[in-house]
Amino acid sequence: MTSIVNFEGIWGVGDETPHCYLLTVDDFTFLLDCGWDEKFDKDYLDRLTKVLPRVDCVLVTYPDPLHMGALPYMVGKCQLSCPVYATVPVFKMGQMFLYDWYQSHHNYDLVEHFCLDDVDAAFDLITQVKYNQSIPMRGKGIGLSISAQPAGHMIGGAIWRILKDGEGDIVYAVDFNHKKERHLGGCELDKISRPSLLITDAFNSSYRQERRRHRDEKLVAQLQETCRNGGNVLIATDTGGRVLEMTHMLEQMWNTKESGLSAYSLAILSNTGYHVIHFAKQMIEWMSEKLTKAFDTLRTNPFSFKHLKFCHNLTDLNRLPSPKVVLASFPDLESGYSRELFVQWATNPKNTIILTSRTGPDTLARRLIDNPQIRTFKLLEKQRVRLEGSELDEHFRLKREKQQQQQRIKEEVESSSDSEDEEGLEAGKHDIIVLHEKAGNQSMFRSRKHHPMFPYHEDKVRGDDYGEFINLDDFDISSLKEENKENMDLQQIPFDNNDMMEMDETPTKCVSQTVTVRVAAQVLFIDFEGRSDGESIRKIVEAMHPLRVILVRGSHTDLQAFSENIRSMTKAKVFTPNLGQVVNASMESHIYQIKLSESLVSSLALQPAGREMEVAWVDGCVTFPTIEGTPEEAEDRQVISTENQREKAMATLTLITREQAPPHNPVFINDIRLSEFKQVLSRAGISSEFNAGILWCASGTLALKKQDSGSVSLEGPLSPDYFEIRELLYSQYAIL
Known part of the structure; x- marks a missing residue:
């Protein structure tokens, strides 16, 4: 039976916002990506919260917040507990992305939607998979299986294929890149032919890319010009995706004497920069064939950098001599060190700001790209400052009151426990008979006499289910940390998210102010997005020749133009749904449950x-x-019933009765092979042989032929052999 396939856009449909879609195959629901945006809409969170109880499985394509940023919110605030699937690099780099994102926002503002514990809980749910690994679904998803294919764009990027037994496959491919890059090998969509449903985006459908050689030459020329004039260069990039392509390329430039760039400082400024490169060293097998062969033969790791310096704060960066080239997160300039450096460096005409990605609408980077003539911006700057004066006194007063309250509760619990242990014992503590009668309260029952034990007071150890309570002050090693601080090498510390959770003991608050930034520095957009351009996307879709296509993320103009191109090229049925619209993308249009x-x-x-x-x-x-x-x-x-389709x-x-049933012609169900029927005749004692594709029986008087339609014809004179062979032939069918 053909499956019923429904698609619903939760976010990222008909615009350029992050990806988040629902795909239901029969009764099993997939959540395709769960993106997060800087300018989140409350409607998105409400819509996401409502649909999560229906979700049976989450598929993540890339490690950046555009594709998986809402996962900690879903786990921490919405109690998502279903399986989540992602490739090994997406799992590792995704943690780095979200740790960096959280810390970048926490440095100057309150983060309300999730915390670092939610990030850890979210990644505990993820099942790590490899490319081309078939994963069968369970429960309601029996008969369904998923597999990840290389998608390019970022390390570990996945094109998800959803297959059902005996039916066509569903392909979810967004933001893919078919081109081979320095560290990635490109997607493999050319290996997928005639899928029953293709879900893809139209974000780049009308975009033409610059040739890679021209792009690289343009970048080198700009770096040389700026550094030779004494200026600094800010390259706004991401945390653990496209930054790998940038760092690998810049390291090669710094190794080339002809470029003359080795005289200048090259740094990556990120909260998790060192750990990102450390993980990249361990995942060479996920990269391009050229890198893996070089690693196997030369035993040199392409991410063992000699010139790239790791900076985890602005203090580390200021220690490096200028001129310098700095890769800082994030590419949208809305948060992180890239925004701080932009505010500091944009006013100097010697400096250069290089934007590497067309981020979402209304972001600072997008405004700079779309409106290069605007050189003055009003920005809402936020920062954390230490409490002083009366605010600091009030903070400590509230803290003391809270501690006193906790101490009172603890003492009450201890006293109630002691009173229970001593219940029944009176003030007398000698070996005499004590009557259990309270003064002023005569009992109507006769009092019992007890002989108390020899007076002994036992000091009870207070503890929880795991043992005695531990006084953390006894294990304070802050003094040791201060003594050894100068000798610690940050690059040798293993990653621990507790490092991200360490906060200054001095209380702080968040303040904001509107500042005017006059951009005197040169601002350039050099495309390092790593996505296929419009012409390539059209050729790829035409080669795949899908039967159904659902177009998501992209401008209204691009969606309409791309849908017309697909219809003319492949004759496929194309859907361009609106936000929240449910699309029935089943192969058959007249299917009912x-x-x-x-x-x-x-x-x-x-x-x-x-x-x-x-x-x-x-x-x-x-x-x-x-x-x-x-x-x-x-x-x-x-x-x-409309809102809840399951119920x-x-x-x-x-x-109905036999009298009500209409008559019908007999239906023969089965696919008969003449080679197998020859064995049936042999068991019945009837000789037969093949000649020119015809099975001759009964000494060559009867002929069995396979028709083009798949039916079998029996030709020959009416005889006992004819009727016997016909009965044997009928017995091979289910006749209804």
């Missing part, structure tokens, strides 16, 4: 037809449920 009544199921006369299959002819009548109650109640129930009432197929 229906349940069988118990009386009909018990009356079925099933007959074997082929391997592991039974069929029966059904004569029944379709009935639809009626909604009882008042019109208002009926309308409410219809609204509920909506379905039509029922009920049994």
Whole structure:
């Protein structure tokens, strides 16, 4: 039976916002990516919270916030617990992206949507997979399987294929790149032919890229010109994706004497920069064939840099001599060190700001790209400052009150525990008989006499289920840290997210102010996005020749133009849904879910037809449920059933009588092979042989032929052999 496939855009449909989509195959629901945006809309969070109970599986394509940034929110605030699948590099680099994103925002503002514990909990849910590994689904997804294919763009990037037994496959491919780069080998969409459904984006459908050689020459010339004039260069890039292509290329430039760049400082400024490169060294097998061969033969790691310096704050960066070239996160200039450096360096005409990606609308980087003539910006600058004066006194007062409250609660718990242990013992502590009578309170029951034990007071150790409470002050090693601080090498410290959680003991607050930035530095956009351009995308889709196409993320103009191109090239049915619109992308347009009544199921006369299959002819009548109650109640129930498709009432197929059943011609079900039927004849004692593709029986008087339609014809004179062979032939079919 053909599957029912429904698609719904939660975010990123019809615009340029991050990716987040629902794909339902029969009763199993996939969440395709879960992106996060700097300028998040509350409607998105509400919509995401409502649909999460329906999600059975999450598929993540890339490690950046554009594709997986909302995962910690879904796990920490919405209690998402279903399986999440991502490739090994997406798992490792995704953590670096989100740690860097969180710390960059925490440095100057409050982060409300999730914390670092939520990031860790989210990645605990992820199942790491390899390319071309087939993963079968469980529960409601039995019969479905998924596999990841190389997508280019970023290390570990995935094109997800969803396959169902006996049916076509569904391909989810966004932001892919077919070109081979320095560290990646490109996507493999050319190996996928005629998928039943292709889900892709139109973000670059009308975009023409500059040739790679011209782009690199332009970058080198700009770096040389700026550094020779005594200026600094800021390259705004991401945390652990496209930054690998940039660092690998710049290291090669610094190794080339002809470029003359080795005299200048080259640095990466990020909260997780060192760990990103450390992970990249361990994942050479996920990179291009050229790098893997060089690593196997020369045993040199392409990410063992000699010139690139790692800076984790502005203090480290200021120690490097100028002129310098700095790669800083993030590419949109909305947060992180790239924004801080932009505010500092944009006012100097000697400096250069290089933007490497067309980020989302309304971001600072996008405004600089779309409106290069605007040189003055008003920016809302936020920062954390230490509390002083009365604010600091008030903070410590509230802190003391909180500690006193906790101490009172602790003492009350201890005293109540002691009173329970000493219940029944009176003030007397000698070996005499003590009557249990309280003064002023005569009991109507006769008091019992007890002989208390020799007076002994036991000091109880207070603790939790795991043992005695530990006084953390006894294990304070802050003094040791201060003594050894100068001898510690940051690049040799293993990654621990507790490093990201360490906050200054001095209390701080967030303040904001509007500042005016006059851009005197040169601002350039040099494309290092790593996506296929419009012409290449059209050729790839035409070669795939999909039967159905759903276009997402992109401007309205690009979506409409690209959909017309696809229709003319492949004759495929193309959908361009709106946000929140549910699209039925099933292969058959007239498919309905229906349940069988118990009386009909018990009356079925099933007959074997082929391997592991039974069929029966059904004569029944379709009935639809009626909604009882008042019109208002009926309308409410219809609204509920529309919102919750899982619980909506379905039509029922009920049994009808033989008199009501219409007559029908017999139906023969099976695929007969003459070679197998020859063995059936041999077992029945009838000789037969093949000649020119015809099976001759009964001494050559009867002929069995396979028709083009798949049916088998029996030709020859009417005789006992004719009727015997016909009966044997009929027995190979399920006749309904």
